[in-house]
Amino acid sequence: MESVERRDFMIKPYFETENGKLFHGCCLEIMKDIPTGSVDLIFADPPYNISKAEWDKIDNYHEWCLEWITACCKVLKPNGAFWVSHSVPEELALISMMIKEKGRARINWITWDKYNGNHSQKGFLDGYTILEANRSFHQMAEYLIYHADEGEWSSQCDKERGFIFEPIREYLSSEFKRAGVKYEKANEFCNTASMAGHHYFTKSQWCLPTKEHYKKLQKGLNKNGGEYLRREYEDLRREYEDLRYTFNNPGKTSSIWPIPPESGWHPTTKPKNLMRRIINSTSNPGDLVFEPFGGSMPGGRVAHETGRRWMATEKKLSYCEKAKKQFKRETRQLTIT
DSSP: OOOSTTOOOSSOOSEEETTEEEEESOHHHHGGGSOTTOEEEEEEOOOOOSOSSGGGOOTTHHHHHHHHHHHHHHHEEEEEEEEEEESOHHHHHHHHHHHHHTTOEEEEEEEEESSTTSOOOOOSSOOSSOOTTOSSOOOOEEEEEEEETHHHHHTTOHHHHHHHHHHHHHHHHHHHHHHTOOTTHHHHHHTOSSHHHHHTTSSTTOOOOOHHHHHHHHHHHTTTSOOOOOSOHHHHHHHHHHHSOOOOOOSSOOSEEEOOOOOOSSTTOOOHHHHHHHHHHHOOTTOEEEESSOTTOHHHHHHHHTTOEEEEEESOHHHHHHHHHHHHHHHOOSOOO
């Protein structure tokens, strides 16, 4: 697979560091240069189309959303994390359905509680205080969706499961064929009625053997002195985990995130603590984080701090320049060009 670092982009970066690039321009155009299946995590914070600013008005909004979602799914790895934020639940639900139709099921719906029973810094979507005289509950939340490929595996989609796990399935299947033993014999080895003989070998409803069952399969195939299934189970397990989507469990964390907002020059910036939770839990050091709607680039800045690579696009030139200055100020990097 072609790496992003070696790619010659038609549009040159507005600035870059040793581990990332910001491009000035439309994300749809720039994503044409990003290799298919090369991005580990996408955080999309698109215009909400609520007409709070000139850049927040999008004609044919749903058609436009489908365009950038399609492009994002193309550059995202099969097991990559896809995050989208929005202030309107109904719109985010439609966006979620579009992503699901591209084969990436929704793992979580997150409510970002900006109020947290306390106060808020004035932002693009909320005010300083909650007024007790209101005739409705004050809107002090935004929402995020997290999509990944686990839904395809859970629904036992033969095409996706076969594509993703084929190297492991083929290894198990070929070892039984090499030993001249039928798959059904695995049921006898593992003392199952039919599960082992089907789920460990065929593409339909495939699953990884447990450690106990793997040892029984080894013992059964090698009882006459053969040398089959020589790979260590932990090695097989690591390969399996690498093929699944990344989730570094932060512990007892619900889908309600009480994280204070941050003030700044960008009207809809996301706080770094919010981005830190997203990036740490759904990517690994060395992974590539992409923001198609860069803004103040909170994802790029946190990716840099946490040892990830980053890439962002931003249409507004003044935002690119401000983001460059902020990135340089926060990282104290003199290598920014």
